[in-house]
Amino acid sequence: MEDKKLTKKDINSMFVRSWFLLGSFNFERMQSIGFCVTLIPAIKRLYSKKEDQKEALKRHLEFFNTQPFISAPIMGVTAAMEEQKANGQPIDNATISGVKVGLMGPLAGVGDPIYWGTLRPVLAALGASIALTGSIVGPLLFFLLFNVCRLATKWYGLKYGYEKGTEIVSDMSGNRLRKLTESASILGLFVMGALVSKWTSINVPLVVSKYTGADGKEVITTVQMILDQLMPGLLPLLLTFLCMKLLKKKVNAIALIFALFAVGIIGYALGVLA
Amino acid sequence: MSTFEIVMVAIVAAICGMGSVLDEGQTHRPLIACTLIGLVLGDIKTGIILGGTLELMALGWMNVGASMAPDAALASVVSTILVIVGHQSIGAGIAVAIPIAAAGQVLTIFVRTITVFFQHLADKYAESSNFRGIELCHFIALLLQGLRVALPAVLVAVAAETGLVTSLLNSIPEVVTRGLQIAGGFIVVVGYAMVINMMSARYLMPFFFLGFVVAAFTGINLVGFGIVGAVLAILYIQLNPKYNAQSAAVEEIDEL
Numbered sequence: 001m002e003d004k005k006l007t008k009k010d011i012n013s014m015f016v017r018s019w020f021l022l023g024s025f026n027f028e029r030m031q032s033i034g035f036c037v038t039l040i041p042a043i044k045r046l047y048s049k050k051e052d053q054k055e056a057l058k059r060h061l062e063f064f065n066t067q068p069f070i071s072a073p074i075m076g077v078t079a080a081m082e083e084q085k086a087n088g089q090p091i092d093n094a095t096i097s098g099v100k101v102g103l104m105g106p107l108a109g110v111g112d113p114i115y116w117g118t119l120r121p122v123l124a125a126l127g128a129s130i131a132l133t134g135s136i137v138g139p140l141l142f143f144l145l146f147n148v149c150r151l152a153t154k155w156y157g158l159k160y161g162y163e164k165g166t167e168i169v170s171d172m173s174g175n176r177l178r179k180l181t182e183s184a185s186i187l188g189l190f191v192m193g194a195l196v197s198k199w200t201s202i203n204v205p206l207v208v209s210k211y212t213g214a215d216g217k218e219v220i221t222t223v224q225m226i227l228d229q230l231m232p233g234l235l236p237l238l239l240t241f242l243c244m245k246l247l248k249k250k251v252n253a254i255a256l257i258f259a260l261f262a263v264g265i266i267g268y269a270l271g272v273l274a
Numbered sequence: 275m276s277t278f279e280i281v282m283v284a285i286v287a288a289i290c291g292m293g294s295v296l297d298e299g300q301t302h303r304p305l306i307a308c309t310l311i312g313l314v315l316g317d318i319k320t321g322i323i324l325g326g327t328l329e330l331m332a333l334g335w336m337n338v339g340a341s342m343a344p345d346a347a348l349a350s351v352v353s354t355i356l357v358i359v360g361h362q363s364i365g366a367g368i369a370v371a372i373p374i375a376a377a378g379q380v381l382t383i384f385v386r387t388i389t390v391f392f393q394h395l396a397d398k399y400a401e402s403s404n405f406r407g408i409e410l411c412h413f414i415a416l417l418l419q420g421l422r423v424a425l426p427a428v429l430v431a432v433a434a435e436t437g438l439v440t441s442l443l444n445s446i447p448e449v450v451t452r453g454l455q456i457a458g459g460f461i462v463v464v465g466y467a468m469v470i471n472m473m474s475a476r477y478l479m480p481f482f483f484l485g486f487v488v489a490a491f492t493g494i495n496l497v498g499f500g501i502v503g504a505v506l507a508i509l510y511i512q513l514n515p516k517y518n519a520q521s522a523a524v525e526e527i528d529e530l
Contacts, residue, residue, distance in 0.1 A: 131309075
């Protein structure tokens with residue numbers, strides 16, 4: 001009997017379907033339908049018996065949730081395992097589910113800091129800084145750069161996962177993923193430090209001293225001037241730490257934003273902030 | 275507003291709404307969503323500037339795991355409509371964006387709960403190996419997420435033109451709008467704090483302080499920071515003993 005094998009067309013179709021992974025996200029099984037829909041071209045190719053198709057569909061309607069771009073290698077590995085199974089390898093449901101579940105956590109742990117923690121904030125901040133001048137280059141730059149990175153991750157991730165098959169699982173124990181995660185965190189933190197200093201504005205115009213200088217001009221010293229001499233961006237830094245602490249104590253981000261709005265309004269009314 | 279404009283607003287809003295659940299093409303980010311709505315309403319420049327401002331505020335808004343970010347899509351679309359059609363200042367646009375994002379979050383929770391129904395429908399289709407049925411469940415759920423933003427957007431667009439929304443917004447006292455604008459200058463720190471917390475590697479915090487100090491005393495731009503940060507990351511990985519243990523062992527064997 002001839003071996004069943006996914007065609008290039010199947011892989012392409014899975015690639016496009018994977019863009020909609022989160023489409024039916026729900027609180028019960030999260031990305032489950034999206035994962036199943038992505039695997040459908042493979043299931044159709046590999047299983048001809050209705051009973052086998054049913055089993056495969058049910059297998060991939062189980063709970064699934066990971067970072068959407070990093071899901072591609074998992075889909076690739078899963079497809080490779082389904083292929084082996086369809087060709088009579090002794091792979092049972094639990095093995096396939098185990099690999100999926102085993103990969104989705106650690107890979108989300110790599111993908112979240114890389115894509116949501118580093119790539120998007122950095123590109124978005126870059127795009128936004130250009131957009132503030134009213135230039136279309138800002139949004140375009142963000143959209144193009146981000147999507148090139150996204151599509152490249154998904155395409156090569158899917159191919160890599162499929163080609164590597166189950167090997168990827170042993171690869172995970174190596175240092176490679178940890179190195180990648182750590183590098184991304186370093187880059188992210190470094191840029192974040194710069195953003196805190198450069199892109200936040202707090203101005204405390206409270207006057208500390210006021211006297212007429214030798215040239216007859218009035219010299220005014222404000223709280224902000226003293227703070228700036230000490231360390232530019234000191235207040236934003238402290239405020240960032242306060243927010244980190246509160247967020248860690250499970251204070252809702254929206255509540256925090258509202259509180260800061262209140263600080264802005266009250267501060268302006270009292271003349272402490274401008 | 276012409277019927278054509280309203281239809282276009284609905285379509286763009288739906289794309290942004292779908293983008294906010296998919297998290298793929300980033301059409302839900304203020305930078306993109308505000309620009310697109312600005313384009314449709316014939317004032318792309320205002321859209322871009324508002325988008326840039328809101329984007330900085332929303333920098334740390336992300337869906338990680340099962341947690342949900344405030345709804346940037348609805349906030350961007352509605353505030354851009356208010357600024358352009360309702361003739362509001364960008365400051366007023368920023369001011370209304372946050373409450374709308376919070377309201378949008380509630381709507382998102384609502385739709386993500388409704389989709390549980392499709393999950394069970396999909397289970398049923400799987401029993402009869404009905405591929406098309408499962409696909410339909412998936413894409414109808416996606417469509418609902420689009421409507422989640424499109425319907426409120428059209429409502430606001432129609433109301434904004436009658437002046438109803440405008441007079442409502444004009445009644446806000448100056449202390450509030452000015453105070454909100456000031457807060458807009460530092461509200462970003464919440465986003466930064468979320469991002470830093472997520473990376474939550476205390477031993478890497480020196481890199482954060484390094485970035486902060488370098489930015490405070492130099493004029494390097496963000497691209498420069500990206501390059502310096504990447505160089506630091508590579509150096510750290512290369513020099514870190516915990517990654518070099520293996521190669522050191524190989525060298526020892528070579529020496530023998």
